Amino acid sequence: MANAVVPTSWNPGFIEELLPSSQQVSLLYHISYLCLAKFPKLERLLRMRAVETQLLFGSSEAVMLKCVGTSQNLVSSLFPMLIQAVEKNKPVLAIKYLEKARTWITEIIRDVEKMADRYDALNKDVATTTSDVITEKKETDKQLGQLSKDIATMMETVKKLEAELSKTTAQLTETEKKIDAKNSELQNLVRAAAAQSSSLAVLAALVPFIGPLLKALYESRSAAAVAQNIKVLESQLIQLNAEKTSLKQQQWNLQVQIIDWRMKLAKLQLDKDAIPEPTHLGEVQRYLSKIQTILVQLKGFWENVYSLLGNIKDKTFVGEDLIDQPDFKELFVKSIQTATQIWEAFGLSCGKAVNIFRVQSKDAYRFLEIDPSSLSPAVWQKEYDSVKGKLQELKVFDDGIILAIQS
Known part of the structure; x- marks a missing residue:
């Protein structure tokens, strides 16, 4: 019977990280777009990058749809066929469908890799645009002469906050490294214990998530031998995650303050016809x-x-006769039934990611339809305040994940 290959730990709730990141991108583009209203050349460059991002989010939606489809195919096609193959002693049929499923997955791997490469290329383009803004700003600042004392004071405040943010981020990174190490230790312990249990080995081979295995292990008789070690690791993880949540809250509070000061600085620079910092x-x-x-x-x-x-x-299906064993058949079917529920949940998570990318690709970039230089001062200020408010509505909740407050 198959021993579990230990996969990279993966949380089906990954979309909780996608949501705030995608929202931040569009809102920050929007505020940058408004701040470059008086500078047509830079405005065009920014519009180009924003449109590229919007299109990339649309392509990301298509990739996540494929993840949804593959998850559904595993549940509706592969798993039932594996049950049928075991019940009817048809290992050749099982091998055929396993290979078919691996073909689906190969396509996803290729598509996701291409998408990640496109994000890398876009990031480099945004860096180039940032450099262009900085170059243009230097020329403009020379023409304007010495900036006001108010601007210099604001910049000093921002620098102090950024230094504090950098320190907090370093502490957060160190805590996350400790969490990753403890998670890896816990995962290896749980999977090693599962591999030694006849009732859990099949489930471990079918399910690449550690949570369900941990639950199943606690419910089995084989848990006693490793339960104490697991509880110690869990206790350490709870403490580390509490530290992480506190640091993320502190980090976000500093980020909100920096965003606020940068906006004030940008507004003051605009009033003096200076190009704002492209932060x-x-x-x-x-x-x-x-x-x-x-x-x-x-x-x-x-x-x-x-x-x-x-x-x-x-x-399991090549070179062994285990599928002829009644006990194995019952165990295998039960494990697949459990795996089906877990993969259904993963499919739902991917579906939520589809909706996130869909909203971002269709609705979040409508601000590009308006020429910011055509806005009256009052309308410009109203738009500016609206974006600022949306940025400040992003919070860190107790689970340490940045989420948007739903209105």
Whole structure:
């Protein structure tokens, strides 16, 4: 019977990270677009990058739709066929469908990889645009002469907040590294225990998520031997995650303050006909990188699923007679039924990601339909305040995930 291939840990709720990142990107583009209203050349460059991002989100929606479809195919096609193959002792049929499923997954891996590469290319383009803004700003500032004392004071305040943010971010990164290490230790312990249990080995081979395995292990008789070690690791993870949540809240509070001061600074610079600092574009790059990282992790996830299915094929249906054993049949069917529920939940998560990208590709960039230089001062200020308010409505909740407050 198949032993579990240990995959990269992956949370089906990954869309909770996609939502704020995609929202941040569009809002930061919007505020940058408004701030470049008086500078047509830079406005055109920014519009180009924003349109590219909008199109990329549309393509990302298509890739996530494929993830939804593949998850549904595993549930509606592969798993029932595996049950049928085991019940009717037809290993050749099982191998055929496992290979078919691996073909679906190969296509997803290729598509997700291409999408991650496109985010990387877009990020470089945004960096080039940022550089262009900085170059243009230097020329404009020379013509304007010495900036006001108010602007210099604001810039100093922003620098202090950024230094504090950098320190908090470093602490958060260190805490996340500790969490990753503990998660890896917990995962290895749980999967090793599952591999030794006849009732859990099949489930471990079918399900690339650690949570359901941990639950199943606690409910089985085999949990006693490792339960204490698992509880110690869980306790350490709870403490580390509490620290992470606190640091993320602190980080976000600082980010909100910096956004507020940068907006005040940008408005003051605009009033003096100076090009604002392109700091918001730097933030765009950061959130694009976050989405790219999620896609890279998604690619790794599907690569591990590909390996898991290959392991099932090679160790369960090739060269062994285990499918002739009644006890194994019952165990196998039960494990697939459990795996079906887990994969259905994953499909729903992918469906939510589809909706996130759909909204961002269709609705979030409507501001590009309006020429910001054509807005009256009052309308410009109203639009500016609206975007500022939306940015400040993003909060960090107790689970440490940045989410948008739903109106």
